Amino acid sequence: MELKMKNLLLAGVVLGSLVLTGCATCEKAEKCEKAAVKEPFGYVISTTPTPRHRFSEPYNGWHKRYDAKRKQIADAKNQIDVVFIGDSITHGWENRASMEVLKKHFPKHEILNLSHAGDRTEHQLWMAGESGFFQPSGAYKGINPKLIVVLIGTNNIGHRTAGPEATAAGIKLIVEALRKNCPEAKILLFGVFPRAQNPDHVFRGQVKEINQIICTLADGENVFYEDIAGKLLEKDGTLSKKIMPDYLHLSPAGYEIWAQAIELYVKRFAPKE
Structure with a gap:
């Protein structure tokens, strides 16, 4: 009885936060409320800004990476054109083969990649400048990007059963934080x-549910949404190892598909002669 009461109290706290943060539509708000009651811990974790902790070597690597990124920001002297945020898929732009794809499509652009393997919505929410229980990252101070590319959420469902609605709620807060902290930047949100x-x-059903919610965040003016699943999948709906060797991370051919989708927006919002 005591445990049940604690869960009900936690769900009440989560529902209260939903009222404050809001959802894209009443229907989506209802879905988020159901998610909070069904899985309060998953919702709270996915929507609470949190840096990765320093208790083990992989997490030390996370902080070292962002120390290096802060140096890149300082060295760039406000010349950052495009920012990437996400998890290992977006982090993968820094692999040798995918870096060649990036250079081919964006040879003149200064790109800041704030992604890290293993990141979930709560980590990138902290990176986007929200503090929660922690000091905000400050990563966006001193930069004025023209375009921010966002792909996040797959680890929320892969690392734990956060659920589509809770994951989508975390993505929504990231977009809102980016709009607040980088008001002049356009945001290109990709479907998971x-x-x-x-x-x-x-996983396919969960991804579809997430994308059905987050596509509503696009307003056609400051936030844009793209879903390139149709270009990544085979005609029968399967994934090919030529595109995703482990059925999660992109091959160079997969990054080529993604780069083409990004390029349309870079040319529009961050053109270079």
Whole structure:
């Protein structure tokens, strides 16, 4: 009885935060409320700004990476054109083969990649400048990007059962934080990429639900939404190892598809002669 009461109290706190943060529509708000009651811990974690902790070597690497990124920001002297935020898929732009794809499409652009393998919505929410229980990252101070590319959420469902609604709520808060802290930047939000080889895998359904919610964040003026799943998948709905060797992370061919989608917006909002 005591545990049940604690869960009900926590759900009440979460629902109260929903009233304050809001959702894209009443229907989406109802979905988020159901998510909070069904999985209060998943919702709270996904929407609470949190840096990765320093208790083990992988997490030390996370902080070292962002120390290096802060140096890049200082060295760039406010010349950052495009910012990437996300998880290992976006972090993967820094692999040798995918870096060649990036240089081919954006040879003159100064790109800041604030992604890190393993990141979930709560980590990138902290990076976007929200403090929660922690001091905000400050990563966006001193930069004025023209375009911010966002792809996040797959680790929320992959690392734990956060659920589509809770994951989408975290993504929504990231977009809102970016709009607040980089008001002049345009935001290009990508639908979570399909994962798992076969279309009937549980991850596919969860990704579809997330994307059905976050697509409503686009306003056609400051926030834009793109879903390139149709270009990543085979005609029968399966994923090919040529595009995603492990059915999660992109190959150079997959990054080429993604780069083409990004390029349309870079040319529009961050053109270089």
